[in-house]
Amino acid sequence: MVRYTFSVLEKFNDVPDNHWSFEYVHKLKELGITNGIGNNKFGLGMTITRAEFVAFLVRLMQWDLINPEVGSFKDNLDKNKWYYQYIETAVNKNVILKEENVEFFRPEDKITREEIAIMIVRALGFDSLARQVSNLENPFIDVKRNLGYITIAKDIGIIKGVVQSNREIKFLPDNNATREEA
Numbered sequence: 001m002v003r004y005t006f007s008v009l010e011k012f013n014d015v016p017d018n019h020w021s022f023e024y025v026h027k028l029k030e031l032g033i034t035n036g037i038g039n040n041k042f043g044l045g046m047t048i049t050r051a052e053f054v055a056f057l058v059r060l061m062q063w064d065l066i067n068p069e070v071g072s073f074k075d076n077l078d079k080n081k082w083y084y085q086y087i088e089t090a091v092n093k094n095v096i097l098k099e100e101n102v103e104f105f106r107p108e109d110k111i112t113r114e115e116i117a118i119m120i121v122r123a124l125g126f127d128s129l130a131r132q133v134s135n136l137e138n139p140f141i142d143v144k145r146n147l148g149y150i151t152i153a154k155d156i157g158i159i160k161g162v163v164q165s166n167r168e169i170k171f172l173p174d175n176n177a178t179r180e181e182a
Contacts, residue, residue: 012042019044021180033059047176051083051107053116054090056182057123065089072098073105083107095122114173116182117153118146126152140171 011017015025025042028034033056037043048056058065065085071077072091076084087105090096096105096119121130130148138147139154140161150171153159161169 012036012040012044014041014044015180019180025180028056031060043179046179047110048179048182049108050105050111050115051087052179053111053119053177053182054096054107055083055086057095057119058086058089058093061093061123063089063093066092072096073103075104075107081107090119093123094127095119097122110176111182112173113159113171113175113177113181114146114150116177117159117173118149120158121149121152124156139169140173141168142170143173146173 010026010029012025012029015022021044025034025044029036029042034042037046066089067079067085068088071079071084071088073087076087078084087096087107091098118130121127130146130152133148133151136147136151139151143150150159150173154161154171159171161171163169
């Protein structure tokens with residue numbers, strides 16, 4: 001990866017220059033995908049919510065925000081919430097599926113690594129393929145569901161596993177993601 005040069009004013013003051021995510025985080029800032037959490041901080045090490053991740057993804061894909069009269073979920077009905085349009089845009093783009101019996105999106109819950117992989121694969125238009133390729137060789141010893149999504153995300157270089165002390169590579173699908181992982 002090319003090393004970017006940032007002025008002191010542009011860098012988040014909580015992301016050390018030698019941190020593995022430095023380049024990625026500052027590229028997100030440069031592209032206008034995130035401005036951090038305020039006071040020139042990114043929020044390194046903090047978990048990210050489902051709504052925050054959806055906002056990152058919608059901005060990354062450069063989708064125009066939509067503003068329907070009624071939200072798709074019982075917990076996304078307030079049009080004054082900062083995330084209302086982001087969630088509705090993601091629903092419109094089939095990143096978030098409005099399934100029968102699903103009444104809540106849980107925007108302020110922490111997002112899991114598995115949920116991130118699924119949303120990214122859907123955003124890229126590979127939802128149908130991911131559903132069809134569930135018989136692929138499992139790249140991670142701890143992935144038991146949504147194998148197609150996680151395998152596609154790994155194969156195109158979006159996600160990586162976590163090397164354990166015994167050298168096994170796990171994905172840790174149920175772990176909450178940090179802001180820099182997202």
